[in-house]
Amino acid sequence: MHSLLILFDIDGTLLLTKGAGRAATRAAMLRVFGTCGKVDTHEFSGKTDWFTLVELLGAEGFKENDIAHRIPAYEREMAHFLENFIGNYTVNACVGALPLVQRLRKTPHIHLGVITGNVNAVAPIKLRAAGFAPDWFPIGAYGNESIDRNLLPALALGRANRYYNHIFRPSEVIIVGDTPMDIACARALGAVAVAVATGTVSYDDLAAAAPDYLLRDLTSFESVVLDNLHHAA
Numbered sequence: 001m002h003s004l005l006i007l008f009d010i011d012g013t014l015l016l017t018k019g020a021g022r023a024a025t026r027a028a029m030l031r032v033f034g035t036c037g038k039v040d041t042h043e044f045s046g047k048t049d050w051f052t053l054v055e056l057l058g059a060e061g062f063k064e065n066d067i068a069h070r071i072p073a074y075e076r077e078m079a080h081f082l083e084n085f086i087g088n089y090t091v092n093a094c095v096g097a098l099p100l101v102q103r104l105r106k107t108p109h110i111h112l113g114v115i116t117g118n119v120n121a122v123a124p125i126k127l128r129a130a131g132f133a134p135d136w137f138p139i140g141a142y143g144n145e146s147i148d149r150n151l152l153p154a155l156a157l158g159r160a161n162r163y164y165n166h167i168f169r170p171s172e173v174i175i176v177g178d179t180p181m182d183i184a185c186a187r188a189l190g191a192v193a194v195a196v197a198t199g200t201v202s203y204d205d206l207a208a209a210a211p212d213y214l215l216r217d218l219t220s221f222e223s224v225v226l227d228n229l230h231h232a233a
Contacts, residue, residue: 012200021044024078062191
């Protein structure tokens with residue numbers, strides 16, 4: 001069997017933080033930028049944190065270069081506030097996600113990583129809160145590294161090639177996410193696009209974005225995605 005690299009989105013795909021992320025974003029933005037814009041009604045799904053900052057702060061008069069310069073400070077504050085806030089929220093793994101990852105990490109030829117709009121320092125905090133060990137995902141690409149989510153898969157792939165000492169072809173990469181933007185970033189790499197309807201986007205809206213595989217939740221990932229890829233190979 002070919003080696004496969006599976007890159008998971010975090011929010012809405014592996015877990016739900018039930019408001020903790022928004023609260024930490026508000027506090028971090030106030031600390032770093034002095035304003036949080038319309039964060040309380042902002043739609044985060046599928047976007048990088050960097051892109052979200054540009055959206056929220058552009059209306060407040062901030063230029064993209066100024067935002068980019070403050071991204072490292074924002075990442076530090078975001079991690080600080082989330083670590084302090086997350087215990088006050090009910091953080092749950094999405095249906096099927098935790099047992100799936102536990103099985104996959106023990107499966108020969110399967111290699112794991114994350115591809116997320118979250119800034120790097122935030123990802124392990126969220127993962128741990130939902131019962132995942134961050135080191136189950138030894139490589140990734142993050143929302144402090146690009147405004148454009150479509151640039152993240154190539155970053156993750158390069159890191160995976162080095163970490164796993166294996167050159168993965170794009171067709172051997174599976175990107176799993178819960179929004180049309182996740183599907184688009186898989187297409188940008190030429191990877192297999194798997195959409196799962198456990199986030200804020202409906203099953204029908206995900207279907208309209210035409211992923212290679214569409215799941216109600218991750219309980220069917222192995223039977224629908226891996227079995228089909230295995231037979232196709």
